[in-house]
Amino acid sequence: RKDAFRETLGAFRTGKIGNFGYKASGGGAGYGYFVSLNKDLQTGTLPNNEFGRQSLRTNFNFLPDPRVTVNATFAVTQARVKAPDNDNNIYGFLGGGLLGTPLSRTDDGSGSDGWFGFERDVKAISAIDRTLISRSTTAGMTINYVPVSWFTHRLTLGGDIVQDLQQSYFPISARGSYTGLLNTGSNAQTRTGTQRYTVDYLANVERDFGANKAYTLNASAGFQIIQTYSENIGVTGTGFVVNANNVISAASQTSGFG
Secondary structure (H helix, E strand, O other): OHHHHHHHHOOOOOOEEEEEEEEEEEEEOOEEEEEEEEEEEEEOOOOOOEEEEEEEEEEEEEEEEOOEEEEEEEEEEEEEEEOOOOOOOOOOHHHHHHOOOHHHOOOOOOOOOOOOOOOOOHHHHHOOEEEEEEEEEEEEEEEEEEEEOOEEEEEEEEEEEEEEEEEEEEOOOOOOOOOHHHHHOEEEEEEEEEEEEEEEEEEEEEEEEOHHHOEEEEEEEEEEEEEEEEEEEEEEEEOOOOOOOOOHHHOOEEEEEO
């Protein structure tokens, strides 16, 4: 009984929060830069509850000529969230604990053993992996060219790429901790992404004319190109031989959409 009670308490752990940050800036004659690095890591009080994020951001400006100014920026971020099922979900700690009954407790820890599901204890719930990985990359550059004071040019190039990977994995359970085919192992993945690229050009003319320069001519012309690409792909594999090889192609049954 003491061993079984200790296993129940093993559902909780001490959470941790850690972060690291570094920033640097500088420059010289005709250029300047800024760099920022950040890393965050958090572990929740439950075994399969984690959050991590890494990011890099840089800014750079350059004046190769008194008539030309170049500004560039680049940023990349990756976040990883691992969260257990919760609320009234039958595969979560909260639902499995509150919907269970002490009348099902056993000395050897078999059966429901106080939990809602059969053999769905701390070990079985902790083995479920629900992970979301998000990646974001942004890059841009603006070039200003002033050949003469009254005639200016501006060219802007930009790109924005966002990708998400969501996974829901149930390992093989010889004890029958889950329901139906989930006990044979199941891996469901969804990938979504958006890529957007832009090109923007603007030319501007501004001249004063007439007696005492009483009149001003201000004319602009340019173009803009925007290209967007989106994808949404989902695949599911059920029935694995071993948990160590849980890629979709190793499953006995597969399905997908896109």
